Structures are given as C-alpha cells and as structure tokens.
Amino acid sequence: MSETGNLLEARGLHRSFGGVQAVSACSIAVAPHTITGLIGPNGSGKTTAFNIITGYLAAHSGEVHFDGIHHARPDPRRMYRAGLTRTFQQARVFPELTVLENLVVAAKRDWRALFGRRVSAADRRQAMEMLAEFSLSEHAAKKAAQLSYGQRKLLDFAAALMGDPKLVMLDEPTAGVNPVMIATMERHIRDRHERGMTFLIVEHDMNFVMRVCDPVIVLDRGTPVVSGTPAQVQADPRVLEAYLGD
C-alpha cells in the first residue's frame, strides 16, 4: 500500500489519440476493501484509464502505483503478478479451450509448471471449486465457445479471480446480460468483497452502481470531476452537467 493508504493510485494520467485527449490530468485512487465505481458518459475515458492502469495502453505521462509499488511501465503480466486482474467489456474467453481449461490457464503458477501436466490435479481442484462457486460445474468439459453470453461473462470474471488478486477491475460487468445474471454478478462481487477483495468497476447501469459501489468517481472528458458516496455524487450538479452537457 502506498503512503496514502490506497491500494491503487493513478496520478496525472495523460493519453491522447491524434488530437483527441482521451484522458488528461486523470488521478484515480482506490482504497483497500472498497468497491469503487468509475462512471461517466460515453467517451469520457473510463476504458482508456482502465487500459493504462492494467498495462494494455501506454500513458504519455502519469504514474501508476499499485500495492505500494510504483509501476513505471505497467505491463498486463506484471500487474497480474502484482495482484491486479481485469475483465473485458465484451466477455473475452478462450473459445477453443474447455471451460475448465479457461480457468486453469489463469491460475498463478511459476514457469516450471509450464513443463508439467496440461491440467495438474491441484489445478483441476482449484478450477472445479471456482466453477462450483459460479454454478458452471456441469459445463466444465465444454468448449468455452458453447457457453451463452452471460455464462461467458461469469467465466471471464471467474478467470480474473483464479490468480487470487488483491484488486479486480471489472469493465461493464452487467452489460448485455439479463437481470437474473446481473443479480448473480452482484452476489459474487459482494461475496468476494466480504472476503477482503477490492474492486474497481466501470459501469453504465446506474442502479447497479448506486447499489453496489462506494465511493463513486465520475469522469468527464478524461478528467475526474466528482468523487464521493453515491448520495453525494447523485446530488452534485457537475455530474448532471457531465451527462447532459452545458
């Protein structure tokens, strides 16, 4: 943890694409054991900020501190090893691998394990426990391509949990899934949160955000404008302005 006690601190992130500033002067802090929400209108830079923090995109300037370590150039693999994982907006799974293998591949193992069995007994046990938790056990031997979209979202989430991360970043966990699946997703997030996990969630479903997240950070044109409890954010005129424009 950093000197400020935050698990994740992004300071002064800046990134532009051509002439468009996707994020600028973007500082985000995530305190441990919170479910922090990151909201903002379309194009406000939420996913860009996500991609910079997780190392999928290089920032033009700015710093990322995670778990007390300054990551000069975040890289997805290094961030994973440091305890930060993420999911993607479009539930990404490995379609040709089985559901079980999708989880096994995400388990934290050192390089020597690469020369061991494809799926060791310990891997199988860990993955089956996770599948049971997500009620996907019966699909273990199916190819991931055969799952429904909602099930893929769950599998993507489960895979992000396999490495026992400290912080999980969810990119629109409820987008495109039915209400029952949203409730399931919410239950899993709360359950993991109770067990000490920290979340940073980008989400468009405001009911979901106001119900689940605290605090909530609002981005507008690449810069955070408001940060506070759901009630504070809802009452703040700058939020309305961000969403509806001047």
Place this chain on the structure above:
Amino acid sequence: MISLRARFAQSWLVRVVVPLAVLGCVPFVLTASWVLNLAVLGLMYAVLASSWNLLAGYTGYISLCHAAFFGIGAYALGLWAGPGTASLSGYGPFLLTIPIGLAVGAAAIPIGWIILRTRHVTFAIVTITLLFMVQTLAFNLTGLTGGSAGLAVAAPPFPAAWFEQPFYYAMLILLALCVVIFELVRRSRLGLSLTALREDEEKARGLGVPTQPLKIGAFAVSVAITAMAGGVWAYYLTFVMPQYAIDPLVMVGTALTAFLGGKGTLWGPAIGALIVVPAQQYFAFRLGASDLYLVSYAAIFLVVILLLPRGIVPSLGEWLRKRRGGAARAVAVPDPAATQPVGVTR
C-alpha cells in the same frame, strides 16, 4: 469418465508411434528409386509444414520467413561439409545438422525477440521481408555462398541401390522430432498456455501467461528444425543454389500444405504434404512443358479450401465424430441403462 476407446485413441501409441512406424516401413515396400525420391521430397515438405506448424499452429503467427532458415541450414551444411568431406561413411553430414539446428535456434531468439513484437499482417510482411533479405544476401555474398554460381556440397557415397534410404530416414527422424514436440507440448501446461495465446493474446497476458518468451521459444524451435531439413536437402542434392535454397515458392508451399492438412493439428501438415507433393510432381510430369501444372496445383488448393475450409484433418475429424456420435445415440436410445454414449468423450 473418459471411455477406454477414447483413451486409446488419445495414446502416444496411436497418435505418434504407429504412424511413424508405418512411414518407417515405406522404403521396404516401395523400393523403386523414383518412388523413394518422391517420398523423400514428400517427407521434406512434411517436415517443413510440421515445423512451421509448431509456430503457426500453436501461436497463430503466420511466418513467411521459414524458407530463409531452410536456406541458411542448407548453406551452413555446404560450408561445413564441402566436396570430398562426407565423413563417417557418408553419415557425418547428417550429424552436422544437429549443431546447425542448435545454432540456428539460438540465433533465432534475438530475431524472434524483434519480429514477434508485430502481429497479424504486419508480422507476415516483416517475415517475408526477412526472406527476401536473406535471399539477396545469398546472391551477393559471393565469397561465402558462391552467389548465383551455387555452392557444392559433399557427395554422399551411398550406392545407387539404396541411395535415397538414408535421406528418407533422416527426414523421417526430423518429422518424428516435430510430432513428438507437438504432442509433448499439447500434453503440458505449455500447450494450454500457447493455445490461450493463440486465441486471445491480450487476455492471456493479463492472466499471467508469459506470451513473449513462449512465442520466441516456439519460433526458435520451429526454425531450428526447418534449418536441419535444409541441411539434409543440401546434402541430398549436393549443390545449393540461392534461388532454390531460399525460395518464396517453397515458403508458400509450406504454408499452404499446412493449411490444407489442418493447421494446429498433429498430423495435418504431414498429410497435406503427402498429398500435395506427389500430385504436384505428377502434374509437373504430365503438363510440365507448359507450366500448366501450376494451374492444376492451384486447383487442388481451391477445391480443398472450398470443400474442407479448416483443412483435411479437422474437417474429417468432425465428420467422423458426428457420424460416431449419431451412431452412438442410435444405440443409446433404446437402451436407457446406457448412461454414456460409446466413444463420446465430451
């Protein structure tokens, strides 16, 4: 539970040992020199396509520079074993391909480190540029390669009665190396990680898969075996010419053969080669004078790609699975006691 039959079908014996043993018997059955000559050529393409498949099949990276490494292997052997130096009763040059393979594999690591930072189309362009670069070097470094005059290699001292056999077995050993590596990888976490990399490299990186070392390793092993095949080929022809040693047509043939048989499968590339090479030679023989054979060659690919778009092995495999699945259901329906259809693993 996995049925006994499925487990048998997945065993080393069925997948690797038996097919290799069958190929090992070929020179005892087909003894005519021209047939064996064709078989050596067929096996060479099987090795090229199978070693190419170690990279393309596992990582999805379509390399167009393998023919350059084939040529480098050929020149390395020619330079090491010049005319009149076929040691160990003629078997020495075969052994030289081992250090050549190791050296090329080691040299491929820094090359891979650079070129594997690109992907998809960019990777294809970078690799084909590399191919033409090496070919230009082979033409112009006349002090080393002899340029367009070619480079003479040690003449194999084997009698005409079984001249092709040592080359046949040398190529078969290289093919065995490819399939054993492919199968070992498939059964290890390495195979799982590589498949994940192929399906979604970005996501795999975010889940801790060491994508860059895996890609570089696959590239190095893949081109090392290709270079060894180049060495054997140079010794077989006893002469290395730049336009044939580093030939874009060989490269295209390698990639198409692998696609035809089934990229990413154990035997697909080899099966593709054993169909394409004899067909190509037959058409070249029948229509050779007019170059029309290239048209027939193209026609084979078009027909197969239209009928079996994923390649021969995956398409046939699926057809068989469907058939067997259908048959098993037909048996299982009147028998409610049967909980597991026979032969169906998933």
